[in-house]
Amino acid sequence: MSISTQDPELLPEDDAPPDLSIQYLKREDSFLTVCRCFSGITAISALLCVVANVFSAIHAFKNGNDIFGGVLRCYAIVIALFVAVAESEWQRIFQFWRILEYWAGRGMLQVFVGVMTRALSDLESGGKALVILQQLSSYMLLGCGLLYIFSGILCIGHLKRARMKKAKSREEALRDLEELEQRRKELQSLLVRRN
Structure with a gap:
């Protein structure tokens, strides 16, 4: 498996990352x-x-x-x-x-x-x-x-606790996603500087 260092706009549609809006995920x-x-x-x-x-x-x-x-x-x-x-x-x-x-x-x-x-x-x-x-x-x-x-x-209290647990894991995943997005931008700027 080779990693492509091309510009993200030039990647084929299958390799493009999904466009997930952070506002949509933070609802x-x-x-x-x-x-x-x-x-x-x-x-x-x-x-x-x-x-x-x-x-x-x-x-x-x-x-x-x-x-x-x-x-x-x-x-x-x-x-x-x-x-x-x-x-x-x-x-x-x-x-x-x-x-x-x-x-x-x-x-x-x-x-x-x-x-x-x-x-x-x-x-x-x-x-x-x-x-x-x-x-x-x-x-x-x-x-x-x-x-x-x-x-x-x-059992609405049980439902609330389950949804709170889901919201907490979603929040952690969103934090990880933001960190990965930040890291991706840093790596792209490094690639642009080297080219």
Whole structure:
């Protein structure tokens, strides 16, 4: 097998490299984009639960009449923060909490935080804005959790993990392709200089 050092435009059509546009190869998977948007909405809902529970805990400790409710709200804050961090899909969390890798498990935790935020809401103290924040954040997280549970039962989480693995290998192949293209251009410029 001999390697031809001719100009690429002079190569026969069978030997010409396929014309693959890098923009075509870099196209985004729309399913993963939707999953990222939903994950962002869930993280925002969890952070709203954190804010609502922080204000409720401050109000409970300030009055001094609801110490146990304040402690429960502190637990709700920690768990809601954990839900928000889990939505980032940080692999370190999944090493210790494998159940959160599965959507049904993640959804159950979100439902728990949503119900806890709603159950601990102060209807008579804290003002109308705090009550609206508590109800909005709890119902948003509750809805996200139920959707996660339903999607987990339908194995959509498994589909997402498979597509993420495929996208990662595609990204690595694309990086290799760009490096090869760069190397090919460097070699062509060397050939032109020598001729």
